[in-house]
Amino acid sequence: MSWNWEVIFSSLPKLLEGTLLTLELVVISLLVGAVLSIPLALMRTSANPLIRGIPLGYTFFFRGTPLLVQLFLFYYGLAQFDAVRESIFWPYLREAYWCALIVFTLNTTAYTTEILRGAIQAVPNGEIEAAQSIGMSRALMFRRITLPLAYRIALPAYSNEIILMLKGSALASTITLLDLTGMARTIIARTYMPIEIFFAAGCIYLLLTFIFVQLYRLFERRMLRHQAARTSDASATS
Amino acid sequence: MKSILVGLLAMMLVSGNALADKIRIGTEGAYPPFNMIGKDGKPAGFDVDIAKALCEKMGTDCAFVTQDWDGIIPGLLAGKYDAIVASMSITEERMRAVDFTNKYYSNSLRFIVKKGTDIDTGNLKGMSVGAQRATIAANHAESIEGAKAKLYDTQENAYLDLSSGRIDVLVTDMLPGYDWLKSEQGQDYQFIGKTIDIDDKIGIAVRKGDGKLRDRLNKAITEIIKDGTYATINSKYFPFSVY
Amino acid sequence: MFDLQGFGDQLLLGVWMTLRVAAGGLVMGLLLGLVGAGLKLSKSRIAYGIGATYTTVIRGIPELLVVLIIYFGSAGLLTKMAGWFGHDGYVELSPLLAGIIALGIAFGAYATEVFRGAIQAIPEGQTEAAAACGMSQWQTFFRIVLPQAWRVAIPGLGNLFQVLLKDTALISVVGLDELMRKSQIAISNTKEPFTFYFVAALIYLSITVIVMIGQRYAENWASRGVARRTE
Numbered sequence: 001m002s003w004n005w006e007v008i009f010s011s012l013p014k015l016l017e018g019t020l021l022t023l024e025l026v027v028i029s030l031l032v033g034a035v036l037s038i039p040l041a042l043m044r045t046s047a048n049p050l051i052r053g054i055p056l057g058y059t060f061f062f063r064g065t066p067l068l069v070q071l072f073l074f075y076y077g078l079a080q081f082d083a084v085r086e087s088i089f090w091p092y093l094r095e096a097y098w099c100a101l102i103v104f105t106l107n108t109t110a111y112t113t114e115i116l117r118g119a120i121q122a123v124p125n126g127e128i129e130a131a132q133s134i135g136m137s138r139a140l141m142f143r144r145i146t147l148p149l150a151y152r153i154a155l156p157a158y159s160n161e162i163i164l165m166l167k168g169s170a171l172a173s174t175i176t177l178l179d180l181t182g183m184a185r186t187i188i189a190r191t192y193m194p195i196e197i198f199f200a201a202g203c204i205y206l207l208l209t210f211i212f213v214q215l216y217r218l219f220e221r222r223m224l225r226h227q228a229a230r231t232s233d234a235s236a237t238s
Numbered sequence: 239m240k241s242i243l244v245g246l247l248a249m250m251l252v253s254g255n256a257l258a259d260k261i262r263i264g265t266e267g268a269y270p271p272f273n274m275i276g277k278d279g280k281p282a283g284f285d286v287d288i289a290k291a292l293c294e295k296m297g298t299d300c301a302f303v304t305q306d307w308d309g310i311i312p313g314l315l316a317g318k319y320d321a322i323v324a325s326m327s328i329t330e331e332r333m334r335a336v337d338f339t340n341k342y343y344s345n346s347l348r349f350i351v352k353k354g355t356d357i358d359t360g361n362l363k364g365m366s367v368g369a370q371r372a373t374i375a376a377n378h379a380e381s382i383e384g385a386k387a388k389l390y391d392t393q394e395n396a397y398l399d400l401s402s403g404r405i406d407v408l409v410t411d412m413l414p415g416y417d418w419l420k421s422e423q424g425q426d427y428q429f430i431g432k433t434i435d436i437d438d439k440i441g442i443a444v445r446k447g448d449g450k451l452r453d454r455l456n457k458a459i460t461e462i463i464k465d466g467t468y469a470t471i472n473s474k475y476f477p478f479s480v481y
Numbered sequence: 482m483f484d485l486q487g488f489g490d491q492l493l494l495g496v497w498m499t500l501r502v503a504a505g506g507l508v509m510g511l512l513l514g515l516v517g518a519g520l521k522l523s524k525s526r527i528a529y530g531i532g533a534t535y536t537t538v539i540r541g542i543p544e545l546l547v548v549l550i551i552y553f554g555s556a557g558l559l560t561k562m563a564g565w566f567g568h569d570g571y572v573e574l575s576p577l578l579a580g581i582i583a584l585g586i587a588f589g590a591y592a593t594e595v596f597r598g599a600i601q602a603i604p605e606g607q608t609e610a611a612a613a614c615g616m617s618q619w620q621t622f623f624r625i626v627l628p629q630a631w632r633v634a635i636p637g638l639g640n641l642f643q644v645l646l647k648d649t650a651l652i653s654v655v656g657l658d659e660l661m662r663k664s665q666i667a668i669s670n671t672k673e674p675f676t677f678y679f680v681a682a683l684i685y686l687s688i689t690v691i692v693m694i695g696q697r698y699a700e701n702w703a704s705r706g707v708a709r710r711t712e
Contacts, residue, residue, distance in 0.1 A: 060686075061682070061686065064643075064685065064686045064689040064690070065647065065682040065685045065686055065689075066647040066648070066649075066650035066651075066661070066685060067647070068650045068651060068653075068661060069650055069661065069678055069681050069682050069685060070682070072674065072678050073674075073675065073678040073679060073682060076395065076398050076399075076402075076668075076674035076675075076678070077674045077675035077678045077679065078675065079398065079399070079401070079402030079404070079674070080402075080672075080673060080674050080675040080676075081675065085402060085403060090403075094402070094403065094404045095404075096388070096404075163540070163541070166543075167542070167543040167544060167545075168543070169543075170543035170544075170545040170546060171545060173545075174391060174654065176388045176389060176390060176399075181543065181545060181546065185308055185371070186371065186372075186389065188308065188312070189308050189371055189372030189376075190331065190372075192311045192312055192315065192335045194309070194312045194549065194550075194553040194554075195550070195553060195554050198546055198549055198550050198553070198554075199550075201546060202538075202542045202546055202550070205541060205542045205543060205546065206537075206538060206541040206542055209540075209541035209542075210541070267666075268665075268669060270669070274669065274670075275666045275669075276670070277487055277488065277491065277670070279491055279494065279658065279663075279666075304656050305655075305656050306654065306655060306656050309549075309552070309553065309655065309656075312553050313553075316553060316555075391654075392665075392669075394665075394668070394669040398668075398672070398674060401672075422672075423672050
């Protein structure tokens with residue numbers, strides 16, 4: 001087991017190319033997921049059991065099955081049906097890139113919806129009552145009171161979701177995409193040096209995690225700056 | 239306590255020495271008709287039959303280890319098994335990492351497309367061309383000018399995407415392609431263009447320096463060809479000689 | 482409901498393997514989590530450093546990569562180590578054990594944080610009281626801290642176990658014959674990817690539900706000494 005630094009350095013450009021695709025997949029699916037999860041979380045907190053039930057089925061499926069299964073079901077599974085292949089969606093569904101993006105988005109939306117639901121339910125009753133007592137409409141109250149407070153409550157849990165999505169994106173390599181892991185596996189297919197290349201890929205993932213966490217911390221501090229002003233101990237917000 | 243620990247460790251680890259005269263054969267199990275896994279969960283196919291015949295000639299027990307394709311050489315180097323019998327082409331690139339026996343069959347590459355599509359194999363610009371990752375077919379697909387190579391973990395997944403129309407052209411080893419075209423799924427597909435004869439010989443890979451095993455395997459290959467065992471296995475899968 | 486074309490038995494065998502990997506990973510992960518929490522709560526800087534490196538590194542790289550690294554890396558390393566003890570020849574982990582180790586390492590990194598939080602949630606007065614009674618550190622830990630820490634830790638550990646269960650699918654990539662790989666084998670024979678991946682998804686869902694129910698029992702059991710407050 002001699003360690004080969006040279007192969008690491010010579011594959012770095014390719015690995016960085018894969019890193020870009022990884023970032024693209026993660027960032028887009030997280031952003032779309034963050035938007036989609038708002039109405040779904042609202043439905044989940046509805047008083048009507050029917051409205052509550054529909055997104056539950058969806059979040060239950062996506063949180064209860066492995067991402068790999070979801071990806072294969074969507075990519076290889078759907079293509080089993082002629083109807084899918086003749087539909088107007090096929091130009092997108094035939095691309096591994098879109099399949100990965102759609103599945104990642106559906107997956108992260110499911111998790112984010114549940115995080116947000118928990119946060120909305122955790123908004124103190126007093127705040128809601130106060131808003132009602134000054135005659136806010138439901139929509140206004142949701143926009144001005146419930147949602148901003150829920151976001152603050154959800155922030156720490158959401159940072160975990162970001163990291164999980166980053167790590168989950170490695171599965172894109174199983175449906176022909178050349179993301180960071182896919183690129184690493186393709187390089188290994190030529191060099192037969194799995195440990196060195198996986199080590200290099202692992203370092204890049206760690207670096208990405210680190211950058212995500214730092215950026216998120218800045219963002220969190222900004223969102224929670226009203227609290228930071230009150231407590232002298234900044235770490236209380238993290 | 240200590241002896242229990244040692245015992246436990248020994249139970250968990252499979253030691254190469256403990257199995258001195260048992261040869262572990264690495265194969266993929268997703269490459270019909272050469273190696274695949276059936277309903278009983280056991281590997282079968284041309285490669286497997288050949289390996290069994292070789293082991294019988296060498297008078298040793300053989301155990302099969304299945305391994306995904308792009309990890310198959312690293313697995314050999316790491317000592318997970320002693321020889322790869324998995325339709326592996328003898329290439330210079332691979333010979334830097336492993337040693338090969340003499341060939342046990344020959345291979346060439348072909349293009350497969352859907353019947354009725356008008357595709358010129360001389361000009362595949364803008365087409366998506368599929369192949370299995372870490373194969374010579376993949377090398378060929380990647381080398382086609384202007385085409386978009388899509389590489390799959392298994393040949394099976396490449397077939398699935400050819401059927402679904404995600405790829406326009408599949409570059410494949412000729413013999414498994416021949417087998418697939420005969421199957422129900424392959425009915426609407428055909429070979430096109432000329433055979434890409436790349437003088438491809440299929441051999442058994444062993445670790446570098448494992449010359450003793452290589453010599454034994456070579457001797458056994460010669461023997462099964464001589465006594466007709468090879469021809470029997472050959473005719474089970476193909477109506478023509480693949481040697 | 483679904484025509485499994487004779488592959489039902491194979492899928493069941495796959496489920497059994499999935500459960501074995503998950504159970505093994507859980508046991509290994511719990512042990513690693515306890516050790517990790519011990520390291521991170523230690524007053525020794527070196528111990529803390531080791532614990533912190535473990536959790537940071539493992540939580541920062543994809544589980545798929547951990548699986549691949551353990552699988553390809555373990556044999557070389559073990560063979561080398563065996564060499565130091567005068568054993569020549571190859572030594573390797575079975576795929577099952579490699580899977581258990583990979584999942585256990587991943588689980589352990591997260592469990593470290595859960596245990597650390599749970600142990601910190603035990604008021605210091607209790608450990609001081611135990612010390613005042615003359616209990617040794619070990620006694621205090623196993624008789625006072627751990628039984629109470631479980632109660633706090635079980636919801637978190639339950640969620641981690643659900644994650645672990647789903648991660649078992651990753652082991653299929655290196656060829657362990659668990660549910661996912663058995664499904665793929667069935668697909669290569671039947672060419673019906675949707676049917677088999679969907680059945681696999683339903684099986685994973687059922688296992689998740691069973692785990693959730695078990696988790697509720699475990700939570701009740703762990704908090705049996707705590708009187709329920711009625712509001």
